[in-house]
Amino acid sequence: MNPAPNLVLVGPMGAGKTSIGRQLAKRLGLAFVDCDQLLEERTGAAVPVIFECEGEAGFRQRESALIAELMQGRDQLVATGGGAVLDEANRRALAARGFVVHLQVSVAQQLERLARDRSRPLLAGPDKQARLEGLAAVRGPIYAALADLEFDADGLTVATATERLHARLQERWQRTEAA
Ligand SMILES: Nc1ncnc2c1ncn2[C@@H]1O[C@H](COP(=O)(O)OP(=O)(O)OP(=O)(O)O)[C@@H](O)[C@H]1O
Ligand SMILES: O=C(O)C1=C[C@@H](O)[C@@H](O)[C@H](O)C1
Ligand SMILES: [Mg+2]
Numbered sequence: 001m002n003p004a005p006n007l008v009l010v011g012p013m014g015a016g017k018t019s020i021g022r023q024l025a026k027r028l029g030l031a032f033v034d035c036d037q038l039l040e041e042r043t044g045a046a047v048p049v050i051f052e053c054e055g056e057a058g059f060r061q062r063e064s065a066l067i068a069e070l071m072q073g074r075d076q077l078v079a080t081g082g083g084a085v086l087d088e089a090n091r092r093a094l095a096a097r098g099f100v101v102h103l104q105v106s107v108a109q110q111l112e113r114l115a116r117d118r119s120r121p122l123l124a125g126p127d128k129q130a131r132l133e134g135l136a137a138v139r140g141p142i143y144a145a146l147a148d149l150e151f152d153a154d155g156l157t158v159a160t161a162t163e164r165l166h167a168r169l170q171e172r173w174q175r176t177e178a179a
Helices: 017-028 035-043 047-070 088-097 107-114 128-146 158-178
Strands: 006-010 031-034 076-079 098-104 149-152
Touching (some): 006 017, 006 088, 017 031, 017 076, 017 158, 047 076, 047 088, 088 098, 088 128, 098 128, 149 158
């Protein structure tokens, strides 16, 4: 069983936090909560519109308030947005009440998955590859430092990644119980 009240997915855009998270939550019998989607529902505006009206700083404030609220709950699988780990208070809240999984993915795979994406304002510029590499250089070590478990989702379908991550978690949580 999960040693923490919640399961949390962190990692870069396109790693599959939302897609794998939704399937994994079903298998584990957890409530699935996607931070970006819930934030959009509550705000009544899509993420790019929030960035446009309030800037990234406004979006981050809303994201932090949501994370603080969500992490008071339990039995949830929380799929975070790719930049949620940048804020120290967010990291503390996620670590305090979450078993944190870092979903890893290569920039090449991100580019494939997000080639036609229009919903991620940080990728709106002309050179997506340089942008993703820059973000990976800054955020990669932060995801890694926060994670209780690293999972490489590169090249896996959502179904296979879900299956394998589920198995890794069961194994890990059983070992934690036995210790
Ligand atoms: N393992 C996978 N195999 C194939 N396609 C995938 C896989 N994971 C995600 N995708 C596709 O990549 C896109 C982005 O995935 P998803 O929204 O799950 O990423 P995310 O980690 O939640 O990103 P963000 O940080 O922006 O919320 C979606 O179109 C999704 O269908
Ligand atoms: O990587 C990021 O900073 C972001 C990722 C998305 O999940 C959204 O939270 C938003 O587009 C910002
Ligand atoms: Mg997502």
